Amino acid sequence: GIQVEQSPPDLILQEGANSTLRCNFSDSVNNLQWFHQNPWGQLINLFYIPSGTKQNGRLSATTVATERYSLLYISSSQTTDSGVYFCGSGTASKLTFGTGTRLQVTL
């Protein structure tokens, strides 16, 4: 099955800093999602981005399917951005996730 790797595993930023999270996948995929897990445990959809670039406020994502990676950019980070970020890709009967990037934004 698909293997998904995320980097870095942990990231500490000061408020206002920018960051880039990376997701590599082992096989060609035709779908890719980014999620943010909030402190209460819920996974919130950020982007469904099989290819190309999307932006939503301070967040943007780019997927280069031919090179098997996706990037999540967070600009002007805020403390509310803290949490764990997961990327995932689905097949016929399973959505496979990376191990996540734990982000802590400090004042």
Place this chain on the structure above:
Amino acid sequence: KAGVTQTPRYLIKTRGQQVTLSCSPISGHRSVSWYQQTPGQGLQFLFEYFSETQRNKGNFPGRFSGRQFSNSRSEMNVSTLELGDSALYLCASSLGQHWNTEAFFGQGTRLTVV
């Protein structure tokens, strides 16, 4: 439109007991998946259902089981609970027959086994 609803939100059980967790997908979604997340860990795949059929199962002991009903609601059951079963259990649903469409998660059920 209502999101994915998981009940109960919190649960405390004693070792050896059994527990049933419920997941109601978004209206119209027929694919449902369950995941276990232990503290500080990633998302471990439990099982996946479509049209009342279990299509995929993760590497968990037989104490973990589940089912999906005709209205797409799903339940998972854990029998003979162990301390290590303490975790956040998350349910996801997807509109498509496969998981190459956007998936949405419920708020999770936090199970504590004492």
